[in-house]
Amino acid sequence: MSVDTLLKGVRIIELADGVAGPMASCRLGDLAADVIKIEEGEGDWMRRSPPFLKDGRTSAVFYALNRGKRSLRLVGEPQDARILQTLLARSDILITDRSDTDLARLGLDEALSDKGNPKLIVARISAYGASGPLAGKAGSELCAQAMAGYTRYLGSAMQPSVRLGADVAGVSTAIFTTQAVLAALIERGRSGRGQRIDLSLLNSLLAMKTVHLAAQSDPDSFEGPRVGGAYDPPESGWATADAPVTFAFGGAVGANGRPGWTSFVKAVGLQYLLDDPRFDKNGRSTTGLGPKARELKGEYEKSFRRMPASEVVAQVRRFGGFASAYLTHRQLMAEPQARVAEVVVDAGGPADVLDFPAHFSDSRPSPRGTLSALGQHNDEIVKQLGLETIEARAG
Amino acid sequence: MAGPLAGRRVVDVSIMAAGPWIGSLLGELGADVIKIEPPAGDGTRWVEPLQRGMGTNYMCLNVNKRSVVLDLKAEEGRNAALELLRSADVFIQNFRGGVIDRLGLGYDVLHSLNPQLVYCSVSGFGEEGPLANEACADFIMQAYSGFARLNGCPGDEFEAFRFTGFIDLTTSIVAVEAVLAALLDRDKAGKGQKVEVSMLKSAMEMQSTRMAELLGADEEPGPRGSNSPNLMPDGAYQALDGEIFLTVHNDRQWKGFCAALEQADLADDSRFASNALRLSNGDVLDAILTPIFAARPMIWWMRALERAGVPCALAQNFETLRYHSQVRDNGMIAEIDTQEWGRVLVGGLPWHFSKTPGMILPPPVPGGATESVLDELRRRSPADFQEVGGS
Structure with a gap:
């Protein structure tokens, strides 16, 4: 039986904030990859997003998406570029949501060109896609939902818009990114070469809308209920003596x-x-x-x-x-089915986490519960690369 | 346009939604996907709306496949399936608990037939536990998993998400992730394995960030209208002529936001000096913002916020987004010409690989490949096929 070795020996560099990039590398980490999260300055904005763990200062979402990674903090010195370039030369995967401009500022244009590591797989996540008039425009979960038309399938006509409460753009993009990285690793196993994969929040939401797009293909020729948009009242189930x-x-x-x-x-x-x-x-x-x-x-x-x-x-x-x-989340957690299915596991960290979403007969993904402090592994990583330590540079 | 899975073969006996889209995505990645349909047909053929007589669900959830009609309950059909599976890389099934074993296509049987096979099994609630044998559907899992409890106006109890089969499709993408991990492992270790995916755990995966509120902070996540629990401002604001959607992620964007609104004192207001403070003083901040946004048209705000680097958008509908040059330039909607049912729109490739791009191919005519696939089996290994067929 092979135990949690799916991605053993695979090194992932994550240069991404928020949900999509961090969640993708988190799940790849659960499959035993070595993940190094790189942050600049005060770090990922999610660090400052409530609600917080019992310690009162660690963002609950940041913990959920960034546990099990090593942390490297860039300090805004010329040496940063050399650290990043050396890391990319010795890594398998880069997952990033940074724009071309940001990557160039970090000194990575050459490392990400044809002159760089030929085996490197680069997953580029943007809000609205790599081409087109909105390439490079700043986006968000909410903006992607609105752009993809998702807010039309909730709420009531002529009333304020309602978003999908789950972060569907971020999470679906995380899953598509994980797929892209795994597929590229499979392909690299044959061809020996890495490649670049572009993903975006808007693209993910439209891929996830295929049923609805198909339903509207040709409004003049379809039979069946109209599925256009927000004129239907909210779907709220059937009333019973207690819960709907x-x-x-x-x-x-x-x-x-x-x-x-x-x-x-x-x-x-x-x-x-x-x-x-x-x-x-x-x-x-x-x-x-x-x-x-x-x-x-x-x-x-x-x-x-x-x-x-x-x-x-x-x-x-x-x-x-x-x-x-219609269960609440607390009610769901109390369901015997949720316990048998191991929806939630204790990963040895400050809070329980969602288990890896699939069960394998022979492999055992193992969510890692420890959360690194910002920059905790700076010296370790820099030493590993054979470069000067940050203290040495500072001195 | 070969994809990263070129040369791999998938045999898919799943029906309806959560199962079939797995094979389509693997097909978009370049795999050769054979859909085995029962003589009675996959039920999605008749699920409305129909276009020229064919269910649009069937079309979009079965792109990139060839269709073979086989009766798995009859010996001949089962033997043909086994022959296909002898050399396949991936098998996909989503029957209710116990059915696949009765059909003679359980994991143990297929694993000994083809030890390299990745066997993907999709269920509603998981393969063990009190609900293991209960049927499931998208809206059932929206209710059970709490997904619907996250939607609605503040103070509402919940609201289900209409039209898209979102949890079905979530289950499919989680399954593709798991199948790819198992294929990668198979390539290294030489042995396939069983991969189990449930709609329940997939629905929870889609709620990862909101579940963190409960697991990490012991707070019950609930509906918040257009707002999020993590950021402020992050919502839809009513401009003079419609809504503008915007998000402020960090202090840089907050400064840009205040500049775009021409509210210098807001940027210096200590009540709003950090994201956490803006969230806890959200009502106060919204009371200030509401009349400001209401005074000017949404395009004014779009331009102002864009210039300041603040994420912003207008809501689109089908007619505006299908022709949006951003959507077209990135191939986010694919227009597929089918022989029998006209042009159908489906979601575009979710990933764009630079060297092995893959492509979207039309859905099959049910049974359209039955003869060619059976011929291939006879040609490939006539002796084996005879043996299987005659046993």
């Missing part, structure tokens, strides 16, 4: 809808719906989404309001449908 639930008897639809639905409505005292023409084939199955769901919501709620959410969910599942209450 969502449910469906969807999936592959037979000629008469899912047979489970018929048994289900009888069991919950809604057998009269069997004779209601609004509950045709689609009404029996597509309960979860679409205009039909809203039209028929009240009928279901007549029964659901008499039961707690747990009972509605149990009844739906009993007849082969799928259902869930």
